[in-house]
Amino acid sequence: xxxxxxxxxxxxxxxxxxxxxxxxxxxxxxxxxxxxxxxxxxxxxxxxxxxxxxxxxxxxxxxxxxxxxxxxxxxxxxxxxxxxxxxxxxxxxxxxxxxxxxxxxxxxxxxxxxxxxxxxxxxxxxxxxxxxxxxxxxxxxxxxxxxxxxxxxxxxxxxxxxxxxxxxxxxxxxxxxxxxxxxxxxxxxxxxxxxxxxxxxxxxxxxxxxxxxxxxxxxxxxxxxxxxxxxxxxxxxxxxxxxxxxxxxxxxxxxxxxxxxxxxxxxxxxxxxxxxxxxxxxxxxxxxxxxxxxxxxxxxxxxxxxxxxxxxxxxxxxxxx
Numbered sequence: 001x002x003x004x005x006x007x008x009x010x011x012x013x014x015x016x017x018x019x020x021x022x023x024x025x026x027x028x029x030x031x032x033x034x035x036x037x038x039x040x041x042x043x044x045x046x047x048x049x050x051x052x053x054x055x056x057x058x059x060x061x062x063x064x065x066x067x068x069x070x071x072x073x074x075x076x077x078x079x080x081x082x083x084x085x086x087x088x089x090x091x092x093x094x095x096x097x098x099x100x101x102x103x104x105x106x107x108x109x110x111x112x113x114x115x116x117x118x119x120x121x122x123x124x125x126x127x128x129x130x131x132x133x134x135x136x137x138x139x140x141x142x143x144x145x146x147x148x149x150x151x152x153x154x155x156x157x158x159x160x161x162x163x164x165x166x167x168x169x170x171x172x173x174x175x176x177x178x179x180x181x182x183x184x185x186x187x188x189x190x191x192x193x194x195x196x197x198x199x200x201x202x203x204x205x206x207x208x209x210x211x212x213x214x215x216x217x218x219x220x221x222x223x224x225x226x227x228x229x230x231x232x233x234x235x236x237x238x239x240x241x242x243x244x245x246x247x248x249x250x251x252x253x254x255x256x257x258x259x260x261x262x263x264x265x266x267x268x269x270x271x272x273x274x275x276x277x278x279x280x281x282x283x284x285x286x287x288x289x290x291x292x293x294x295x296x297x298x299x300x301x302x303x304x305x306x307x308x309x310x311x312x313x314x315x316x317x318x319x320x321x
Contacts, residue, residue: 004028004136005116007040007107009099012047013058016303019311020121021065022318027129035137038067040107040116042076042099060320076102083109084203091212097235098210100184104239105206108191109198115139118239120185122303124292124310132254132291135188141243141251142188144291145180146261148268152181153240155230159209160241171245180253182244183261184236185293190247210234254291261293262286264304281306 006024010017021039028037047054061068073092076099080088092098100118107113117136135142146152161169197206213231217223244251264282265274271285278284283306286292294307302308315321 001034001036002032002137003036003038004133005038005040005107005113006119007103007116008118008120009042009044009096009103010121011044012054013043013061014047014054015052015057015315016308016311017041017121018057018061018064018320019314020119020123021061021068022320023125023314024119024129025065026318027125028133031128031130031133032137036067038069039065040069040071040103040111042071042073042103044096045072071103073099076106079106079110084200086204086207091207094214095210095212095231095234097232098207098212100235101206101210101238104189104191105194105197105203108194113191115188115190117142117188118184118186120293122294122307123186124287124294124307125290126287126292127290132188135252138249139190140188140249141190141247143180143182143240143244143251143253144186144259144261144293145253145256146183147180147256148262148266150179150181152233153184153237154181155233156209156237156241160245163205163209164245168245172241175244175250176253180256182236182240182253183293183295184239185261185295186291187239187243188252189239189243190249192248193242193246209238258289259291260289261291261295262289263295283307 010020021041025037028035073096077088077092080086080102088098104116104118107116115136132142197203211231211234213227215222215228215231262268262285263274264276264286267273268285274282274285276282280287281304283292283294283304286294294303296304312321
């Protein structure tokens with residue numbers, strides 16, 4: 001049986017995550033009813049904003065979402081301790097994005113999976129999903145560009161060149177000559193990128209790639225700026241660079257004119273000034289993409305109203321609200 005593996009860390013079993021899981025499950029099964037869609041989700045148990053009755057949405061996730069494997073952080077802490085002799089707790093408490101990297105390594109080493117889609121819970125799929133589903137079934141790396149931020153996945157570049165040698169640099173340029181930056185909230189990933197990092201010594205080399213720093217200052221307040229950018233984009237850089245260079249099959253860069261990730265601020269060459277004071281909170285151009293990712297720091301407030309309205313409309317159409 002053909003299968004599509006979908007995995008990520010999600011905030012909680014709430015309305016937003018139910019929408020995300022149900023949306024993509026329905027898209028794929030409407031195209032290919034016989035394809036097994038399998039989810040591996042680490043629940044962070046972090047609440048942001050008021051999304052309503054979580055007990056209801058948790059129950060719906062359990063009843064409506066098929067082939068769901070749930071994890072918590074303790075599971076992966078124990079996994080790393082048992083197989084690699086590494087106490088991960090302190091590092092992961094400081095920089096929890098390491099779990100994204102670990103989950104994929106676990107899928108490869110323990111479940112022997114060849115490929116998966118990393119898929120955030122704040123994504124809206126604006127077409128029938130045929131093109132991407134076919135690529136997922138082929139196991140082709142699928143890359144979604146961030147045209148206003150080509151540096152969004154470059155912070156580990158020098159470290160990875162140092163690790164793999166100059167051939168890594170040349171292969172990257174050959175496969176991504178325009179230097180696109182790739183979003184890691186939606187990316188079809190060839191899990192063979194982990195094959196050199198399954199042994200104890202090589203696994204520790206992965207851990208050493210990252211800086212385990214907090215995004216909170218000495219007073220416990222969230223800070224922003226260049227240092228924050230480096231901290232936040234490390235795992236995105238790992239996936240974007242490794243998934244471009246190491247797979248045997250050349251990655252498929254989704255047409256940047258049809259598939260793109262934009263913020264709701266800044267100056268875009270086609271759409272002009274993006275600003276939250278404009279219509280749809282500045283997210284209008286993002287909704288022109290066939291995959292819309294509502295990126296940005298939530299700072300404990302949850303996602304923007306424009307996204308939550310789309311979630312509610314979807315749930316009403318499908319008789320869940």
